[in-house]
Amino acid sequence: MDGEELLKRYAAGERDFPEANLEGVSLAGVNLSQANLRRANLSQSCLKGAILKGVNLREANLSGANLQGSDLCEANLIVSNLSQANLAKANLSNANLRSSRLIGVNLSKANLTEAILSEAILQNANLSQAKLISTSLNRAKLSHALLDGAILEGASLNNSIVIEANLIGANLSHTLLNGANLTKANLNQADLSGAIASGCTMRNTILTDVNLRGARMSWTILHGANLTKANLYRANLCWSNLTEAILIEAILIDANLNQANLREAKLTKAIMPNGSQHQ
Numbered sequence: 227m228d229g230e231e232l233l234k235r236y237a238a239g240e241r242d243f244p245e246a247n248l249e250g251v252s253l254a255g256v257n258l259s260q261a262n263l264r265r266a267n268l269s270q271s272c273l274k275g276a277i278l279k280g281v282n283l284r285e286a287n288l289s290g291a292n293l294q295g296s297d298l299c300e301a302n303l304i305v306s307n308l309s310q311a312n313l314a315k316a317n318l319s320n321a322n323l324r325s326s327r328l329i330g331v332n333l334s335k336a337n338l339t340e341a342i343l344s345e346a347i348l349q350n351a352n353l354s355q356a357k358l359i360s361t362s363l364n365r366a367k368l369s370h371a372l373l374d375g376a377i378l379e380g381a382s383l384n385n386s387i388v389i390e391a392n393l394i395g396a397n398l399s400h401t402l403l404n405g406a407n408l409t410k411a412n413l414n415q416a417d418l419s420g421a422i423a424s425g426c427t428m429r430n431t432i433l434t435d436v437n438l439r440g441a442r443m444s445w446t447i448l449h450g451a452n453l454t455k456a457n458l459y460r461a462n463l464c465w466s467n468l469t470e471a472i473l474i475e476a477i478l479i480d481a482n483l484n485q486a487n488l489r490e491a492k493l494t495k496a497i498m499p500n501g502s503q504h505q
Contacts, residue, residue: 229253236261254292269307294332334372399437 229251232243236258246266257277265285276296284304291311298313301321309329319339326346334354344364348371355375362382369389377397385405393413403423412432419439423446430450439459446466456476464484468491476496483499493504 232258 242262244264249267250270252272254274259279262282267287269287270290272292274292274294278298280300282302284302286306289307289309293313295315297317303323305325307327312332314334316336322342328348330350332352334352337357339359342362347367351371354372358378360380364384366386371391374392374394382402388408390410396416398418400420405425407427409429415435417437419437421441423443425445427447434454436456438461442462444464448468450470452472454474458481460480462482463486464482467487469489471491473496474494496504
């Protein structure tokens with residue numbers, strides 16, 4: 227089936243096109259809302275600006291496809307392959323991408339509000355300035371991903387792998403990060419206020435000038451983390467490991483450090499829980 231035949235059949239009212247082979251077709255700007263393209267091959271295709279609301283692309287191959295600016299609101303992309311695809315500025319709000327493969331995908335400035343990305347593979351993905359409000363990323367693999375300036379407010383990243391990811395200036399306020407691994411990630415100037423990150427691993431993570439006001443981080447591994455000038459006002463760090471952490475000029479007023487391990491931590495000019503300044 228070629229693109230022309232697909233559009234002709236769609237215009238005639240047909241919606242079922244399972245396992246269609248549309249590799250490399252040009253369908254820029256078309257409207258295929260509610261179409262069933264389950265297991266279809268759309269690799270290297272051009273769907274730039276296409277309207278694909280509620281489309282069924284479960285298990286479809288969209289690797290290398292151009293979907294820039296397309297509307298995939300409420301689309302079913304479960305177990306789909308979107309590796310190396312271009313989804314910059316695409317609308318994926320309320321879309322289901324559970325267990326999808328998104329290695330090296332471009333999702334910069336995309337809208338993924340309330341989308342489901344649980345167990346998705348997003349290694350080396352570009353999510354710079356993407357909107358991920360209340361998005362589910364539980365157990366997602368985000369190692370080396372670009373998330374600088376991304377809005378993840380209220381998102382769930384429990385047990386996710388975010389090793390060496392770029393989260394500079396990201397909004398992670400009120401996120402769930404329980405059991406997440408953010409080893410060597412860069413969260414410089416990120417907002418983690420009100421985040422719940424119990425049992426999180428932040429070994430050698432860059433948390434300079436980060437906002438952790440009211441964050442719940444008990445049993446968190448912060449060994450060697452850089453928290454210079456971090457705001458930890460009323461943060462809960464009980465039973466956390468801050469061995470060799472850098473807390474220079476950090477604000478720890480009313481923070482809970484009960485049973486926290488601060489061995490060899492650098493606290494120069496830090497404001498301690500009782501309001502005094504550490505020498």
